[in-house]
Amino acid sequence: MGLNLGICSGKMLRMAYDIKTINTVRERRFSPAPRPEVWAEASDKDWNNWIWQQQKRVKTMEQLEKVINPTDDEREAFAQSHEMFNMGITPYYAALMDPNDPNCPIRLQSVPGKGELHIAPEDLEDPLGEERDMPVPGITHRYPDRVLFYTTHNCAMYCRHCTRKRKVADPDSATSAKALEEGLAYIERTKSIRDVVISGGDALSNSDDRIEYILSRLRAMEHIEIFRIGTRNLVTLPQRITDDFCKMLKKYQPVFIHTHFNHPKELTTEAFDACAKLADAGCVINNQMVLLKGINDDPKIVMELNHKLLMMRVRPYYMFQADLAQGISHFRTPVEKGLEIIKALRGWTSGMAVPHFVIDAPGGGGKIPLLPKYVMNHEGKEWTLRNYKDKEYKYLEP
Ligand SMILES: *Cc1c(COP(=O)(O)O)cnc(C)c1O
Ligand code: SF4
Numbered sequence: 001m002g003l004n005l006g007i008c009s010g011k012m013l014r015m016a017y018d019i020k021t022i023n024t025v026r027e028r029r030f031s032p033a034p035r036p037e038v039w040a041e042a043s044d045k046d047w048n049n050w051i052w053q054q055q056k057r058v059k060t061m062e063q064l065e066k067v068i069n070p071t072d073d074e075r076e077a078f079a080q081s082h083e084m085f086n087m088g089i090t091p092y093y094a095a096l097m098d099p100n101d102p103n104c105p106i107r108l109q110s111v112p113g114k115g116e117l118h119i120a121p122e123d124l125e126d127p128l129g130e131e132r133d134m135p136v137p138g139i140t141h142r143y144p145d146r147v148l149f150y151t152t153h154n155c156a157m158y159c160r161h162c163t164r165k166r167k168v169a170d171p172d173s174a175t176s177a178k179a180l181e182e183g184l185a186y187i188e189r190t191k192s193i194r195d196v197v198i199s200g201g202d203a204l205s206n207s208d209d210r211i212e213y214i215l216s217r218l219r220a221m222e223h224i225e226i227f228r229i230g231t232r233n234l235v236t237l238p239q240r241i242t243d244d245f246c247k248m249l250k251k252y253q254p255v256f257i258h259t260h261f262n263h264p265k266e267l268t269t270e271a272f273d274a275c276a277k278l279a280d281a282g283c284v285i286n287n288q289m290v291l292l293k294g295i296n297d298d299p300k301i302v303m304e305l306n307h308k309l310l311m312m313r314v315r316p317y318y319m320f321q322a323d324l325a326q327g328i329s330h331f332r333t334p335v336e337k338g339l340e341i342i343k344a345l346r347g348w349t350s351g352m353a354v355p356h357f358v359i360d361a362p363g364g365g366g367k368i369p370l371l372p373k374y375v376m377n378h379e380g381k382e383w384t385l386r387n388y389k390d391k392e393y394k395y396l397e398p
């Protein structure tokens with residue numbers, strides 16, 4: 001029993017406060033999205049309804065002008081990017097934008113920017129080689145025991161830094177019922193698969209019925225142990241997480257939710273409530289952040305983001321280096337930046353707040369983890385290690 005894993009302190013609490021009289025974390029640390037003037041008339045019932053939110057998406061410059069003061073650069077980028085990659089912003093997410101600051105992290109993720117118009121020489125059409133590892137159209141099977149399953153090409157919002165730009169929002173590439181069946185049939189006959197990442201687009205752009213159909217089909221397969229639902233709706237349309245939806249998920253546990261928060265400004269009371277409903281329904285929620293220049297390439301921002309995520313019962317899982325998708329070179333950071341951020345987290349804060357920093361290797365190599373240098377030397381049985389405060393320690397192997 002010599003190992004101190006810090007798991008059990010053996011203390012007993014004899015006195016408890018009445019929890020109802022204490023401000024909860026939700027009230028202390030989170031606030032709701034503001035309601036911009038243009039939607040002041042909308043009823044709370046509409047505002048909190050995801051179908052209303054989706055119908056009222058900001059898609060044109062006239063609509064955008066009612067929420068923020070677009071710059072000339074944003075206007076030009078909008079006009080020129082429209083053909084390639086639409087703008088579509090839910091009122092809820094638009095409400096988080098700073099109307100007067102073009103460098104607002106919410107705005108940079110949702111309003112077209114001039115950087116998008118530039119294709120850098122290193123940009124790739126299929127940056128992760130997803131098409132290469134496709135045994136059937138809707139499946140990428142790269143790792144031995146798990147697959148990515150594309151179930152839709154729609155999203156609640158079109159993120160400007162999206163890796164799957166060439167597919168997302170393209171009406172011609174809708175995932176048909178036939179493709180869905182082919183994907184399910186592939187998973188059914190491939191017994192090495194135990195983990196299915198239900199993705200898109202955004203998996204929650206599917207109707208509840210379609211999601212339940214997919215989950216029930218997967219649960220009926222003996223070899224499937226877990227599945228994950230990949231969605232950014234917690235960030236861009238938290239109203240989508242309804243009681244009915246969570247009740248349905250409960251039947252298919254274990255269910256993992258993989259989401260994509262990038263900045264503390266996205267962590268509102270609405271997002272908190274959506275995560276609480278999912279966690280109460282038994283889901284484990286993981287966050288996959290993307291490092292984006294001018295948005296979150298700063299240890300202080302990532303630390304704050306991850307602390308608040310933990311309060312929402314969301315575990316920081318990955319921090320991705322931005323990949324080589326076309327038209328996102330203005331978002332890419334030096335690889336050193338990611339290492340600097342991990343160095344600033346590990347040891348300095350809860351280990352649960354430290355994600356894996358990974359590069360999804362171009363051409364289909366998969367996710368490769370990167371760590372700051374902690375092993376200084378290794379000779380024979382002697383390891384020279386450096387801790388988070390840069391102090392050196394020796395470990396001798398038996
Ligand atoms: C990211 C990814 C997965 C899941 O990887 P984990 O490291 O298990 O989260 C599976 N398949 C593909 C093709 C992926 O890109
Ligand atoms: S939600 Fe995901 S797939 Fe959809 S646009 Fe955003 S990054 Fe791309």
